[in-house]
Amino acid sequence: MKFVLAVFVLSAIFSMGARAANPEITILSTMVANFSGEGEWGFSALIETGEETILFDTGFKENTVLNNASSLKKDLSAVEKVILSHFHTDHTGGLLKLRETFRDENPQAFSKVYVGRGFFEQRYTSGGGPVYSLPGQSFSPFFTSAAEFRSTAEELGITFIVIDAPTDIAEGMTLTGPIERVHDERNVSPGFFLKENDELVADTVPESQSLGIKTDKGWILVSGCGHAGIINAAEKLKQIDDQPIHMGVGGLHLFRASVETVSWTAGKLKEFGVKKIIGAHCTGVHATHQIARALELARSDVSVGAIGTRIDKTLAIHPASIE
Numbered sequence: 001m002k003f004v005l006a007v008f009v010l011s012a013i014f015s016m017g018a019r020a021a022n023p024e025i026t027i028l029s030t031m032v033a034n035f036s037g038e039g040e041w042g043f044s045a046l047i048e049t050g051e052e053t054i055l056f057d058t059g060f061k062e063n064t065v066l067n068n069a070s071s072l073k074k075d076l077s078a079v080e081k082v083i084l085s086h087f088h089t090d091h092t093g094g095l096l097k098l099r100e101t102f103r104d105e106n107p108q109a110f111s112k113v114y115v116g117r118g119f120f121e122q123r124y125t126s127g128g129g130p131v132y133s134l135p136g137q138s139f140s141p142f143f144t145s146a147a148e149f150r151s152t153a154e155e156l157g158i159t160f161i162v163i164d165a166p167t168d169i170a171e172g173m174t175l176t177g178p179i180e181r182v183h184d185e186r187n188v189s190p191g192f193f194l195k196e197n198d199e200l201v202a203d204t205v206p207e208s209q210s211l212g213i214k215t216d217k218g219w220i221l222v223s224g225c226g227h228a229g230i231i232n233a234a235e236k237l238k239q240i241d242d243q244p245i246h247m248g249v250g251g252l253h254l255f256r257a258s259v260e261t262v263s264w265t266a267g268k269l270k271e272f273g274v275k276k277i278i279g280a281h282c283t284g285v286h287a288t289h290q291i292a293r294a295l296e297l298a299r300s301d302v303s304v305g306a307i308g309t310r311i312d313k314t315l316a317i318h319p320a321s322i323e
Helices: 002-017 063-070 095-102 147-157 228-240 260-272 285-294
Strands: 024-029 044-048 052-058 081-083 112-116 159-164 167-170 173-175 191-197 199-202 209-215 216-222 247-251 276-280
Touching: 024 063, 044 063, 052 147, 063 095, 063 167, 095 147, 216 228, 216 276, 228 247, 228 260, 247 260, 260 285
Parallel strands: 052 081, 081 112, 112 159, 216 247, 247 276
Antiparallel strands: 024 044, 044 052, 167 173, 173 209, 191 199, 209 216
């Protein structure tokens, strides 16, 4: 009987999937900055597990993540794995500079970059001209060609791993890969186009992916912009392992959303068991607090996110701004 019970307990543990020790997460790129650091329209988060350090997105301006990490006394030289949530420059702009800065100190620094299938599809303007960077910016490398961006990165020693299905990238960390659009959340800004049969079609950012981190309280969902829809991303994590979505972190792309859309989003997040939220980057201050009210979150469990906002290993949020 004891043997049967032991087998049952072990089976239950393994059925939950591998789980790393709770990580520490620090925001290095978003709009709000405090005494030190530089705010921008972009996103980046440093994830430290004790075993390795991973960077999720690389900000917009090529020096933002570099400078903010220095201000916060975060050593980036150990970062070897990078996740890019999608191709937009406000999430990829710092990659090349980070690789150039740290490769002499650590030849593997910023060398392995995970992207979703579709990341290297060529984009176009409404007039059919090739484009691959957000327009009108001179503070990070500008590319009109996806192939040029890729070749420039590879010449620096960067290897891209293109994924099209859920992929474990470290103990307790799973990338969703491209997320199915089960719900029509329409979280895509207009302006870019893809070509299908030589016809321009709206770019829905098909490569958009999120990161799931397994903790002792459920999933942490890390989102760059949420172009696939944050509820679609949460549904994907639940399919991978049916654990609660304990916390959402990053850009949820609700800054232009109607009150009704945000209300629907909040209702679904409540169903998923969300207990904490950091609505940085494109989430919007109003949307973040509307969600917090709907979920009846304590003040300590919600943040609009700022440079240096941190989640510690107990999963407590440490705000870096006056909120």
